[in-house]
Amino acid sequence: MTLSPAARFALRAVMALGLAVIYVPLLVVLVNSVNADRAFGWPPSGFTGRWWSQALDNEGAREAVLTSVKAGLGATALALVLGTMAAFAVARYRFFGREAVSLVVVLPIALPGIVTGIALSNAFQVVLKPLGIGLGLFTVIVGHATFCVVTIYNNVLARLRRTGTSLEEASADLGADTFQTFRYVTFPNLRSALVAGALLSFALSFDEIIVTTFTAGPGAETLPIWIFSNLFRPNQAPVVNVLAAALIVLSVVPIWIAQRLSAGARTVA
Amino acid sequence: MFSPMPASAVRIRDLRKTFGAVEAVAGVDLDIADGEFFSMLGPSGSGKTTVLRMIAGFERPTAGTIELGGRDVTGLAPFDRDVNTVFQDYALFPHLDVLRNVEYGLKVRRVPRAKRRERALEALRSVRLDGMGARRPAELSGGQRQRVALARALVNEPKVLLLDEPLGALDLKLREEMQVELKAIQRRAGITFVFVTHDQEEALTLSDRVAVLDRGRIEQVGTPAEVYERPATAFVAGFVGTSNRIGGVCVRPEKIDVDTEPGAAPADADQHGAEPRGTGSGDRHAMGTVAEVVYAGAATRFVVDLESGERVVALQQNLRTSSMDVMRHRGARVRISWHSAHEFHVPDARS
Numbered sequence: 001m002t003l004s005p006a007a008r009f010a011l012r013a014v015m016a017l018g019l020a021v022i023y024v025p026l027l028v029v030l031v032n033s034v035n036a037d038r039a040f041g042w043p044p045s046g047f048t049g050r051w052w053s054q055a056l057d058n059e060g061a062r063e064a065v066l067t068s069v070k071a072g073l074g075a076t077a078l079a080l081v082l083g084t085m086a087a088f089a090v091a092r093y094r095f096f097g098r099e100a101v102s103l104v105v106v107l108p109i110a111l112p113g114i115v116t117g118i119a120l121s122n123a124f125q126v127v128l129k130p131l132g133i134g135l136g137l138f139t140v141i142v143g144h145a146t147f148c149v150v151t152i153y154n155n156v157l158a159r160l161r162r163t164g165t166s167l168e169e170a171s172a173d174l175g176a177d178t179f180q181t182f183r184y185v186t187f188p189n190l191r192s193a194l195v196a197g198a199l200l201s202f203a204l205s206f207d208e209i210i211v212t213t214f215t216a217g218p219g220a221e222t223l224p225i226w227i228f229s230n231l232f233r234p235n236q237a238p239v240v241n242v243l244a245a246a247l248i249v250l251s252v253v254p255i256w257i258a259q260r261l262s263a264g265a266r267t268v269a
Numbered sequence: 270m271f272s273p274m275p276a277s278a279v280r281i282r283d284l285r286k287t288f289g290a291v292e293a294v295a296g297v298d299l300d301i302a303d304g305e306f307f308s309m310l311g312p313s314g315s316g317k318t319t320v321l322r323m324i325a326g327f328e329r330p331t332a333g334t335i336e337l338g339g340r341d342v343t344g345l346a347p348f349d350r351d352v353n354t355v356f357q358d359y360a361l362f363p364h365l366d367v368l369r370n371v372e373y374g375l376k377v378r379r380v381p382r383a384k385r386r387e388r389a390l391e392a393l394r395s396v397r398l399d400g401m402g403a404r405r406p407a408e409l410s411g412g413q414r415q416r417v418a419l420a421r422a423l424v425n426e427p428k429v430l431l432l433d434e435p436l437g438a439l440d441l442k443l444r445e446e447m448q449v450e451l452k453a454i455q456r457r458a459g460i461t462f463v464f465v466t467h468d469q470e471e472a473l474t475l476s477d478r479v480a481v482l483d484r485g486r487i488e489q490v491g492t493p494a495e496v497y498e499r500p501a502t503a504f505v506a507g508f509v510g511t512s513n514r515i516g517g518v519c520v521r522p523e524k525i526d527v528d529t530e531p532g533a534a535p536a537d538a539d540q541h542g543a544e545p546r547g548t549g550s551g552d553r554h555a556m557g558t559v560a561e562v563v564y565a566g567a568a569t570r571f572v573v574d575l576e577s578g579e580r581v582v583a584l585q586q587n588l589r590t591s592s593m594d595v596m597r598h599r600g601a602r603v604r605i606s607w608h609s610a611h612e613f614h615v616p617d618a619r620s
Contacts, residue, residue, distance in 0.1 A: 169327050170360035172347040174374035174425065184377070188364045 083152025117214030
């Protein structure tokens with residue numbers, strides 16, 4: 001396609017503007033987390049690590065980070081098991097309702113978080129309360145797992161479809177039983193897809209707020225919830241900035257690694 | 270009736286396989302002898318690959334039995350059968366290097382590390398891939414991957430080696446080299462080879478015996494000479510080479526001599542040498558007109574319309590003729606001749 005120089009310039013400008021709208025505010029957060037001026041005057045009068053050490057000393061913030069990490073790991077572990085199994089079922093077997101299962105598994109990621117949140121909250125009240133299980137970390141993990149499953153499922157399914165069954169046939173042909181085939185052939189070829197899916201899943205869980213609001217009890221305050229509830233307290237503003245900066249880094253890095261992993265796997269396979 | 274027979278390497282009885290409404294294999298009986306190079310030849314969809322996959326154990330037969338070395342394996346999983354397969358797409362493990370690919374069968378059968386390394390290296394040597402052990406499959410050429418697949422199967426010393434169009438992905442030159450190599454390896458190892466191909470020349474070149482398949486059935490089993498010179502059915506006659514129907518009989522193109530009509534061209538000695546002709550001594554003759562001349566380097570194809578209305582193809586070696594000589598004959602009146610000994614009969618329609 002040939003574009004006139006003017007069109008090319010215009011398109012470049014629009015793209016630059018679009019990216020700026022997204023990334024400049026993020027950059028401001030990162031800079032403010034080390035801004036020496038308490039009122040975040042611009043440009044920064046100087047840089048300081050005071051807010052970071054203050055945030056590290058903040059009991060509530062530390063708790064919240066820990067809770068978020070636990071929730072992310074728990075939801076990812078649950079999603080790894082369920083998502084992988086579902087992907088195998090859909091990719092390798094033919095059964096009644098296969099297409100429906102495929103849709104139903106993916107749907108939660110499209111569902112508005114508030115709907116998932118309210119529905120899960122109601123269900124937990126009805127089903128878990130009588131069993132003596134209240135809202136807490138466990139319910140957050142289950143709530144997050146509903147959409148974390150999707151990332152694992154999609155990654156594994158794509159990999160299974162791309163590699164096909166010929167490698168597994170070759171393995172069986174060479175004398176490997178079903179377990180050996182999984183251990184030596186299927187799993188190694190799946191590993192990077194699992195890691196990519198798990199990183200995405202962790203990142204999704206780590207910054208989730210809506211479903212969390214409805215499924216977390218008073219004892220399970222995740223980082224995004226803590227930030228949200230401290231957002232409008234002026235004396236906590238520097239700490240919020242630091243945590244926001246930390247969240248950015250923690251969310252971006254896994255996604256970046258996940259992307260590199262899927263890209264790498266494509267060129268190798 | 271009950272003379273004791275040595276157990277065949279592969280014995281198949283009334284083998285059937287249906288996929289939904291499609292009958293891919295419709296009743297196949299085969300006896301493949303120990304140490305034989307046996308080919309299954311047929312067009313795509315003839316069921317040859319399905320038969321192979323049932324021997325390997327990847328597909329469960331709808332009906333029928335498969336015996337390997339006298340043992341019924343019909344219900345056994347692939348890993349419980351003493352056969353190995355060379356796949357069309359090689360199916361090398363991309364995450365393992367060449368040596369580990371070759372070692373794989375020994376590893377899962379718990380052969381000690383030192384022993385299996387030694388055997389794998391020897392297998393790689395036997396396919397002339399020494400020193401390639403550390404490479405990944407992705408770093409190899411097509412021909413090298415082919416040989417790794419072969420080594421990976423042969424290292425297990427199976428009773429029967431199944432080959433599913435193993436040369437299909439190679440270019441012509443490499444394919445011909447690998448054909449020679451395959452035959453040599455088979456002779457050296459003394460393993461029964463069951464070779465699936467749609468290339469009739471490949472099947473005729475390599476095999477001790479050939480089974481020609483069409484639409485899930487075996488049309489004929491025989492030596493390459495039998496299948497080529499005495500095809501049992503019209504399908505075999507047409508699929509294994511070209512056949513010409515003249516009157517009630519069939520004749521292969523290379524058995525037909527083409528001679529310019531006596532008197533049509535002056536037959537002086539010099540020009541005589543440049544005529545596209547064989548001995549012309551056949552005891553059967555027909556007159557016709559050359560409709561098309563296809564020059565193909567070593568040989569020329571003459572498409573001749575006979576006076577009877579039939580169209581035949583005659584293949585003449587370009588022993589002393591050039592492309593200029595043969596091209597002159599387009600539209601010429603010719604006399605074709607052949608030997609009655611080279612005629613064969615095939616049933617008109619399939620039953």
